[in-house]
Amino acid sequence: xxxxxxxxxxxxxxxxxxxxxxxxxxxxxxxxxxxxxxxxxxxxxxxxxxxxxxxxxxxxxxxxxxxxxxxxxxxxxxxxxxxxxxxxxxxxxxxxxxxxxxxxxxxxxxxxxxxxxxxxxxxxxxxxxxxxxxxxxxxxxxxxxxxxxxxxxxxxxxxxxxxxxxxxxxxxxxxxxxxxxxxxxxxxxxxx
Amino acid sequence: xxxxxxxxxxxxxxxxxxxxxxxxxxxxxxxxxxxxxxxxxxxxxxxxxxxxxxxxxxxxxxxxxxxxxxxxxxxxxxxxxxxxxxxxxxxxxxxxxxxxxxxxxxxxxxxxxxxxxxxxxxxxxxxxxxxxxxxxxxxxxxxxxxxxxxxxxxxxxxxxxxxxxxxxxxxxxxxxxxxxxxxxxxxxxxxxxxxxxxxxxxxxxxxxxxxxxxxxxxxxxxxxxxxxxxxxxxxxxxxxxxxxxxxxxxxxxxxxxxxxxxxxxxxxxxxxxxxxxxxxxxxxxxxxxx
Numbered sequence: 001x002x003x004x005x006x007x008x009x010x011x012x013x014x015x016x017x018x019x020x021x022x023x024x025x026x027x028x029x030x031x032x033x034x035x036x037x038x039x040x041x042x043x044x045x046x047x048x049x050x051x052x053x054x055x056x057x058x059x060x061x062x063x064x065x066x067x068x069x070x071x072x073x074x075x076x077x078x079x080x081x082x083x084x085x086x087x088x089x090x091x092x093x094x095x096x097x098x099x100x101x102x103x104x105x106x107x108x109x110x111x112x113x114x115x116x117x118x119x120x121x122x123x124x125x126x127x128x129x130x131x132x133x134x135x136x137x138x139x140x141x142x143x144x145x146x147x148x149x150x151x152x153x154x155x156x157x158x159x160x161x162x163x164x165x166x167x168x169x170x171x172x173x174x175x176x177x178x179x180x181x182x183x184x185x186x187x188x189x190x191x192x
Numbered sequence: 193x194x195x196x197x198x199x200x201x202x203x204x205x206x207x208x209x210x211x212x213x214x215x216x217x218x219x220x221x222x223x224x225x226x227x228x229x230x231x232x233x234x235x236x237x238x239x240x241x242x243x244x245x246x247x248x249x250x251x252x253x254x255x256x257x258x259x260x261x262x263x264x265x266x267x268x269x270x271x272x273x274x275x276x277x278x279x280x281x282x283x284x285x286x287x288x289x290x291x292x293x294x295x296x297x298x299x300x301x302x303x304x305x306x307x308x309x310x311x312x313x314x315x316x317x318x319x320x321x322x323x324x325x326x327x328x329x330x331x332x333x334x335x336x337x338x339x340x341x342x343x344x345x346x347x348x349x350x351x352x353x354x355x356x357x358x359x360x361x362x363x364x365x366x367x368x369x370x371x372x373x374x375x376x377x378x379x380x381x382x383x384x385x386x387x388x389x390x391x392x393x394x395x396x397x398x399x400x401x402x403x404x405x406x407x408x409x410x411x412x413x414x415x416x417x418x419x420x421x422x423x424x425x426x427x428x429x430x431x432x433x434x435x436x437x438x439x440x441x442x443x444x445x446x447x448x449x450x451x452x453x454x455x456x457x458x459x460x461x462x463x464x465x466x467x468x469x470x471x472x473x474x475x476x477x478x479x480x481x482x
Contacts (some may be wrong), residue, residue, distance in 0.1 A: 004237075006323060007321075008434075009253070009461050010411060010439065011439060012253060012411045013426060013429070013430075014254075016397065018348075021343070022334075023399065037238055039413060049267070060408070062405045070284050072287045075277075075292060086281075086286060121281075122282050129261070129266070133410055134269070135282075152276050158478050160271075180468050187274050188273050191275075191276060191277070191278045191466065192463055
């Protein structure tokens, strides 16, 4: 199918500096209520090429639920407090830090005859000064065998693949930083 | 919303103080002129035209590394994007529906007690995937400056009037044919601090989802015939003229409503899809239809 593309895609443009009154919404970064059973904090900092945190980036995460199901439920923009929709949006604060309340994504249904896939969270990043959105992934650190077998991670230098693997915090949460440029630059993905 | 605009200015942003009389004065760091920037823009454009003539493929997306847009210098990846086949969650998109968006959110002129100032317009079109299939039941979000080029944002210190009857935010869910439609006010050009006397062409920010998360895009729609196009380092981050043209709406008299509003048409084409087409494809759209 993908080889039959006939229309040329519309170009992206930077999100600019003024998304802050438009894109955020109430509980945008709470895929479930903080403190609810199974919830974890996912946090990180977005850095520029000089190692400075940037105050004007906004991230979106999209992930399976804790059992590995891909959820297709509406209600992300007006959360009812009970429905896990799998999608959230979080702007960084003045110190470049973003936070989400979510669950550890479960491994999605394995392809028959293949080892269990390493669970990951899909991420889209937008920022002032970033001319087009960037895609990347956040992997959980625990299942080292699944990580070793992962098609994407195993296609990268170990040095680079590490940028996609979150650290487990003492409180059970995840920390994962974004480096847009320079040393430790995050691996960004091209799907076309 | 308008009252928030006078909130304490964050100190980490290098924007000038909100003093109308001083605001036209150049910033210290903005000593580069439009002529300097235009020379850079033109040099990059000419190099691209030569490469194209010598057989390089057309560039259909903006360059991540485009120095004339100064804020991009430290914010673009220096390594090439890593090609990956989308897997699992990436082959699906979050679902939005009428629980998420009220029908009235597509009219930006009725969000306050009075009528906003400016030229009332209708912006309508379709969201399609790369195979020309409509993207049905998906979220479209827009935001924009008011008719005098002012954003309702505390960091916007452009000394143009705030319109108490205009916030500049809209949302809608696409119809079964991928259609969207907003009623709004034509935004004004907007000055920014990239260089001395830098002005953005009038634009509306658009945020779009497809049937797969890899189709996610945020972009800007422009108005036909804007004299600022060649001068704008953001519009010019797209070096290919045909690609740039895809961001410009078309005046459409069939969308214009008598004694009411001028109509503009703008269709958006997303990348992909990559997932094999199945009956489940419209899952997101079906889950919340009336």
